[in-house]
Amino acid sequence: MAGRIRDEDVKRVREAARIDEVVGEHLQLRNAGGGNLKGLCPFHDEKSPSFNVAPAKGLFHCFGCQEGGDVIEFVKKVEHLTFSEAVERLAAQYNVELRYEEGGYTPGRQQGQRTRLVEAHRAAAVFFAEQLGSAEAMVARQFLADRGFTQADAEHFGIGYAPAGWEHLVRYLRGKGFTPQELLTGGLASEGRRGPMDRFRGRLMWPIRDIGGDVIGFGARRLRDDDNGPKYLNTPETPIYKKSQVLYGLDLAKKDIAKSGRAVVVEGYTDVMACHLAGVPGAIATCGTAFGEDHIKVLRRLLMDSDGFRGEVIYTFDGDAAGQKAALRAFEEDQRFVTRTFVAVEPSGMDPCDLRQTKGDQAVRDLVDSRVPLFEFAIRSRIEGHDLGTAEGRVAALDAAAPIVADIKDQALRHTYAVRLDSWLGFLDERFVVGRVAQLARWKRERATKGAAAESAPPDRAAAAPRGSRPADGRDTRQTVQREVLKLALQYPGLVAWAFDGFGVDEFTVPPYAAVRTAMDTAGGLNGPAVDAGWIPAVREAAADDTVRALVTELAVEAPYQSRVPDDVYAGGCLVSLRVYSADARIADVKSRLQRLDPAAAPEEYAATFRELMDLEKYRRSLLDSGAAAL
Structure with missing residues (x-):
């Protein structure tokens, strides 16, 4: 069983791993003001960015789904790792050596499963790359040369060769300390009659990397006629490889996609290579599966695909029937994007790899630049094959294309394409075509409404309520002030330390806020040593449970209500407001007691209670007259 990573090493990982860099590997971040950054949340679908990162505090928080935490929590959640695996992942990335409570550093025994599988794939990639220079791999080198790729190109993309024997890779990795079970679990080996055997044999190998650059799988191309396997053999589903979420080349393309706001989706590994080498560095491809919902989620985050920031996704498909079918599948998923989507098809049917080899790099760039909107491509694909010279042919084409137009969610765009459809068909009756499209759209909405009503029960409001930790009613100014004071105490402790520790837990009337206040006391208070040695982590550590810890994170990331950086005047005003509310509550309580006394x-009790009331009212007046000086 793995030993526990030492606390001081976990702390060193937190300090070394910059949260903006780590998060930036998965989504595009833009300035949110106050030193914070924002982007589209990787943990839920959203149209506007509500995911905030505070680099100075080492924290993230989504104000949409309420996920939050530090850099380790982010890696743990986004990559579905255990705590130890997340620490190991970051330690490897930032060159932090880890020690374990049981003793020294023994990777084979103590590292998490993901770390072990990634290291096995990294070693396999090195092995395959070395084998590409062998005599047996001549057929692989010829395959690359025939498609216009040099040895330097192969090295850049990490391409290799899997020998044709049964146990070459297995023996190599066993010699590196990896167990048979690890090779089977990682999809590098298959179960044979005498134990694990190589899964990939006699094939050209492309390493498939995740967005962070770790090798998590392979794509293998058949090279010989006597190979009875599929043309392309990919790594099976494993704990680290999910083909519905992986895009080949994304590790190389992500920076250009985020910078240019453009992603180019091609169909194969060689097409990605050709595009990158031709000057289209935003090219990516799926790995043995159709471009689907999970792929779209990945791209939306990199493109900052929201109402405020719109980019482009360009699909390149072969010009044949299969390519048109792929484009129509893309159309079905397309409207998950806010981004504009296009199709680029080479008239003679060549893919980017063939095009580059035949006509050069400029031809590949021109192909991408000649893109047409995906809606237009899908509509025209439905029109093709009909005889528009006859009335019957035009009506048949309308019946084929109108459902595509009716499926466009944006009403203005739907009307625009309905008008265009009329001109493409040659009806010269715009109202007729627009009316037909509108009728189909209306029928579709009615069917969807009826289906939803029949299949779903009334929602449970309690169950449907968001999981968020924000307990305050925004209309309750007392709760708003309590929240603001806690934010100041976490983010700007120097502004309130002179008075904050004198505020009692009972002055925070919202139970979650009182729990945060208690955590601050447990962490030593604003005048304790923790303020200068990691205040927010200390409060998070002192929190009573994960719910309170999540609220601490949220308060530490959320910007103050005023737009500028808080100063002494603002902080003092918040403290005074909180104390005035506390005084009001105590005055009301004393008045109630006074009314019950005879x-x-x-x-004597009546006189003492009356004096208490007078003192409280005097104190309240001093707060209003003198402000922070009266605290």
């Missing part, structure tokens, strides 16, 4: 029956 002056004749208990004169």
Whole structure:
């Protein structure tokens, strides 16, 4: 069993791993003001960015789904790792050596499963790359040369060769300390009659990397006629490889995609290579599966695909029937994007790899630049094959294309394409075509409404409520002030330390806020040593449970209500407002007690209570007159 990573090493990983760099590997971040950054949340679908990163505090928080934490929590959640695996992942990335409580550093025994599988794939990639220079791999080198790729190109993309024997890779990795079970679990080996055998044999190998650059799988191309396997053999589903979420070349393309706001989706590994080498560095491809919902989520985050930031996704498909079918599949998923989507098809049917080899790099760039909107391509694909010279042919084409137009969610865009459809068909009756499209759209909405009503029960409001940790009612100014004071105490402790520790937990009337206040006391208070040695982590560590810890993170990331950086005047005003509310509550309580007392029956108690009331009202007036000086 793996030993526990030492606390001081976990701390060193947190300090070394810059949260903006780590998060930036998965989504595009833009300035959110106040030193914070924002982007589209990787943990839920959203149209506007609500995912905030505070680099100075080492924290992230999504104000949409309420996920939050530090850099380790982010890696743990986004890559579905255990805590130890997330620490190991970051330690490897930032060159932090880890020690374990049981003793020294023994990777084979103590590292998490993901780390072990990634290291096995890294070693396999090195092995395959070395084998590409062998005599047996001549057929692989010839395959690359025939497609216009040099040895330097192969090295740049990490291409290799899997020998034709049964146990070459297995023996190599066993010699590196990897177990048979690890090779089977990682999809590098298959179960044979005498134990694990190589999964990939006699094939050209492309390493498939995740967005962070770790090798997590392979794509293998058949080279010989006597190979009875599929043309392309990919790594099976494993704990680290999910083909529905992986895009080949994304590790190389992500920076250009984020910078240019353009992603080019091609169909194969060689097409990605050709595009990158031709000057289209935003090219990516799926790995043995259709471009689907999970791929779209990945691209949306990199493109900052929101109402405020729109980029381009360009699909390149072969010009044949299969390519048109792929484009129509893309159309079905397309409207998950806010981004504009296009199709680029070479008239003679060549893919980017063939085009580059035949006509050069400029031809590949021109192909991408000649893109047409995906809606237009899908509509025209439905029109093709109909005889538009006859009335019957035009009606048949309308019946084929109108459902495509009716499926466009944007009403203005739907009307625009309905008008265009009329001109493409040659009806010269715009109202007729627009009306037909509108009728189909209306029928579709009615069917969807009826289906939803029949299949779903009334929602449980309690169950449907968001999981968020924000307990305050935004209309309750007392709760708003409590929240603001806690934010100041976490983010700008120097502004409130002179008075904050004197505020009691009972002055925070919202239970979650009182729990955060208690955590601050447990962490030593604003005048304790923790303020100068990692204040927010100390409060998070002192939190009573994960719910309170999540609220601490949220308060530490959320910007103050005023737009400028808080100063002494603003902080003092917040503290005074909180104390005034506390005084009001105590005054109301004392008045209630006073009304219940009989002056004749208990004169001394009545007099003491009356004096208490006078003192409180005097104190309240001083707060209003003198402000922070009265605290």
